[in-house]
Amino acid sequence: MTSTATNREAMLDKLAALDAEHARAVGGGGEKYVARHHDRGKLMPRERIELLVDEGSAFLELSPLAGWGSDFAVGASVVTGIGVIEGVECMITANDPSVKGGASNPWTVKKIFRASQIAEENGLPTVALVESGGADLPTQKEIFIPGGKLFRDITRSSAAKLPTIALVFGNSTAGGAYVPGMSDYTVMVKEQAKVFLGGPPLVKMATGEESDDESLGGAEMHARVSGLADYLAEDERDAIRIGRRIVARLNWRKPYSPPDPPRDGRGYAEPDADPEELLDLIPADLKEPFDPREVIARICDGVSATNGAVFDEFKPLYGSSLVTGWARLHGRPIGILANAQGVLFSEEAQKATQFIQLANQVDTPLLFLHNTTGYMVGKEYEQGGIIKHGAMMINAVSNSRVPHLTVIMGASYGAGNYGMNGRGYDPRFLFTWPSAKSAVMGPAQLAGVLEIVARQSAESKGEVFDAEGFKGIKEVVEAQIEEQSLPFFLSGMLYDDGVIDPRDTRTVLGICLSVIENKPIEGTDRFGVFRP
Incomplete structure (x- = not known):
């Protein structure tokens, strides 16, 4: 039996590795792109979330390592999690514009689907902090068809009386324009938010029409002309303030009351063991x-x-x-x-x-x-x-x-x-x-099973099983299964x-x-x- 000191040392090593991976997710697209974002006077997604949730409350981030081991940034260019806003537990999603402009890759889609599932199953309002250039075009074949479910989920949440709120801080283009378009409440930041199905270059190619960002999809246009924006915010902090006020006016009540505290009035006790x-x-x-x-x-x-x-x-x-x-x-x-x-x-x-x-x-x-x-x-x-x-x-x-x-x-x-x-x-x-x-089983067991099957297959064919030659295959399989588990x-x-x-x-x-x-x-x- 290993000692508690050995167990602790091994766990601390694993936690150090976990902290490093979380740091990669928090780092977004890297120092260069984070600095560029800040230089434009914009906040990063977790900074926006920190201002949005109630002061001193916890934010339970979900799936922070999504996309780990893939060709995409750890975290899948979006932050999702559960936070308390004006006393109401909400599902919060926030695009990370420092990662390819917040473009959605296949892991982004899967991560948002999971967030939507949690919101539906647990009856949560959703607040989306939007700044995304739309789909990652080189991987559109993995995004376009399944991605339509995202918009379906927004409308179904509304139909189920689970409010949906979009705070638009920057680009929300192409299919992404339907996020504010289908939400119950939409807030756009003046001179930052840009919401259109097709930007000026696409419009020029499709219709020959000359246009600019503001007249085509700017926040002020949507607030004064199209009516897509319900609120026009002066800046990001104002948008967050408005978002908090929207949640405060939802008249949200849990249908299920938590159990009464113990009769001694002291509430619950902390664990007896450390x-x-x-x-x-x-x-x-x-x-x-x-x-x-x-x-x-x-x-x-x-x-x-x-x-x-x-x-x-x-x-x-x-x-x-x-x-x-x-x-x-x-x-x-x-x-x-x-x-x-x-x-x-x-x-x-x-x-x-x-x-x-x-x-x-x-x-x-x-x-x-x-x-x-x-x-x-x-x-x-x-x-x-x-x-x-x-x-x-x-x-x-x-x-x-x-x-x-x-x-x-x-x-x-x-x-x-x-x-x-x-x-x-x-x-x-x-x-x-x-x-x-x-x-499906331990790496050694799985590799061993493959060896037994290979041996039996050789014998059934009247061939001599090459145990030494299979040893290399067995080692590769065992290492692969270990990594994937x-x-x-x-x-x-x-x-x-x-x-x-x-x-x-x-x-x-x-x-x-x-x-x-x-x-x-x-x-x-x-x-x-x-x-x-």
């Missing part, structure tokens, strides 16, 4: 097990005079490699499923199925904490019904209607990723720790909503639990057929 110690818990080698109860003790509310134990474990003596139970997090009730020893057996699958049904019966959100190598394989377990029991668990996860939150702490391999509510099962939010790994790669693909410092887990989950209260929390008693 969250700083989360860095010590995760083994540098994920093959070593760790007790998820130690994680739960550091992210959930501590003991107070009224709420009793930190964690009321359910079925503690049955299916012990999966820990299930009830807790509170920032005063809110939550059910937890956490992997203990990695492998899921039939007992664990059946236990999880029952627990998910119970959570739906009492309308309680579920938190899944991953560290699993998947469902157990082997003759004994196949004969014991591992497939049908695993299917029961996946059935329950798939049809559960209470909100799900997922944190991948360590391994998340095979169908265990599915049963523990991985990305394919649409958790409301999914975050990973820097220690996480996710793939790491959190930066997965986050770059938008398979999570962000890689987070384990010490921030409680805060992040607390924000998520507050956000999901923008819609009623209602479980279900309707599941698919459970095979006996």
